[in-house]
Amino acid sequence: MDRYVHERRVTDQKLVDWAIYAFLLSWVTLGIYTFVVFYRRINRTDLFRDRRFHYYGAVIEATRQYAEQSGRDPESMEQLDDLRRYIKERFEDEHRPIKAGLSLFLSIVTMGIYWYYAVYRMMRFWWEIQLTEEDFHDSLSDIWLRLGIVKYRVVFEPVPDLRRGFGVHLLLTFVTFGIYGFVWDYQLHTDPEKMFPEVHSTEDMVLSALRHADTASHGGRAVA
Secondary structure, three states: OHHHHHOHHHHOOOOOOHHHHHHHHHHHOOOHHHHHHHHHHHHHHHHHHHHHHHHHHHHHHHHHHHHHHHOOOOHHHHHHHHHHHHHHHHHHHOOOOOOHHHHHHHHHHOOOHHHHHHHHHHHHHHHHHHHHHHHHHHHHHHHHHHHOOOOOOOOOOOOHHHOOOHHHHHHHHHHOOOOHHHHHHHHHHHHHHHHHHHHHHHHHHHHHHHHHHHHHHHOOOOOO
8 A cells, every 4th residue: 555655756746837837838839838738737637546546445455454354343344345346436437537648639639629528527537536535535434443443533625626617617718718718727737736735644644544553453564
């Protein structure tokens, strides 16, 4: 599990400063850097998606190992199986990869039309992944409390600012003759950075709890 926590140094990164990109690099490169940023935004989304999927799986597996080794509460195994199925369904449906390279290609081929679809999916992803995160840790807390891994619930608080309506943003952009597009673009660029600290804090709590439980019950043999 440590691997998927440490991968955040690579996946959960801040992109180039928006003002520098919007008012300098995009102009100096005659708009070419706009394509680079579009690709990097989607790639960051997909990398984060993949990291979350593997992180959830690793936490479930570590919890399963703890339950088996401690011989506690067989019913927790069924709850872990349910949680694994829930995560699998969410990632096969709501959190499908957007695919940066393909999205960039289709956006160029369709003269920018596909760009709107890719942006819609990005906006939806950064909100929906928070709901998955919240549900996951809520269910995990139920299991951990039964197993005695924690005494208090592990809580993830979604960032409400990331709940944005694509249609509203698109309408405002047209109504303001593109001026609101700068606000929209800034949000697309910086929104993920608003939730990263909460995600990282929750990950650290989960990792610390597993290590503490393992040390207390198995003499330091790690399950994470």
